[in-house]
Amino acid sequence: xxxxxxxxxxxxxxxxxxxxxxxxxxxxxxxxxxxxxxxxxxxxxxxxxxxxxxxxxxxxxxxxxxxxxxxxxxxxxxxxxxxxxxxxxxxxxxxxxxxxxxxxxxxxxxxxxxxxxxxxxxxxxxxxxxxxxxxxxxxxxxxxxxxxxxxxxxxxxxxxxxxxxxxxxxxxxxxxxxxxxxxxxxxxxxxxxxxxxxxxxxxxxxxxxxxxxxxxxxxxxxxxxxxx
Numbered sequence: 471x472x473x474x475x476x477x478x479x480x481x482x483x484x485x486x487x488x489x490x491x492x493x494x495x496x497x498x499x500x501x502x503x504x505x506x507x508x509x510x511x512x513x514x515x516x517x518x519x520x521x522x523x524x525x526x527x528x529x530x531x532x533x534x535x536x537x538x539x540x541x542x543x544x545x546x547x548x549x550x551x552x553x554x555x556x557x558x559x560x561x562x563x564x565x566x567x568x569x570x571x572x573x574x575x576x577x578x579x580x581x582x583x584x585x586x587x588x589x590x591x592x593x594x595x596x597x598x599x600x601x602x603x604x605x606x607x608x609x610x611x612x613x614x615x616x617x618x619x620x621x622x623x624x625x626x627x628x629x630x631x632x633x634x635x636x637x638x639x640x641x642x643x644x645x646x647x648x649x650x651x652x653x654x655x656x657x658x659x660x661x662x663x664x665x666x667x668x669x670x671x672x673x674x675x676x677x678x679x680x681x682x683x684x685x686x687x688x689x690x691x692x693x694x695x696x697x698x
Contacts, residue, residue: 475504592598
């Protein structure tokens with residue numbers, strides 16, 4: 471979470487993102503890039519399994535502004551089973567930095583924010599407190615185990631549909647030890663210890679410099695790398 475950015479830059483470079491675990495790992499580990507949920511959690515699940523953990527891919531639906539839920543497979547999250555189930559998610563942008571227990575009915579705190587999971591019929595609702603203390607829905611999980619291929623349709627949708635928020639603007643964001651760094655089109659947002667600084671970048675050259683300076687990402691015509 472502190473070294474691999476959440477980003478959608480390949481969409482604007484015209485590079486197809488396919489639901490293939492080896493491709494995800496190669497992009498993040500070898501090419502030193504980031505990605506969105508299917509890529510980040512897909513690669514993270516491969517790492518966890520290689521380390522000996524039992525990992526289950528879960529489908530999640532995200533609340534819309536009108537209160538309805540997005541389609542199944544809109545988001546990929548991970549269930550990791552130890553002595554009890556845990557929810558791990560490195561692909562939702564600004565959410566949590568450490569796993570939370572996948573157990574309904576308890577509140578869990580991280581970095582001053584509280585999380586809770588509620589049983590809603592056959593689904594699980596994840597909520598987080600806002601700065602004012604109110605609860606906000608993050609997504610609804612379907613407990614059924616999924617395969618990576620199940621997410622291919624929505625992965626393609628998010629790259630190609632003008633209605634997808636991933637095709638609306640370039641985004642690269644990453645947590646820091648005291649806040650977050652976000653590059654949203656030409657806006658550079660730096661948050662540290664509750665203080666927020668925003669700057670408008672005046673050119674593509676300045677945007678590329680910010681991308682490299684803050685995220686270590688260098689975009690090239692043929693390949694993209696993230697410096698160590």
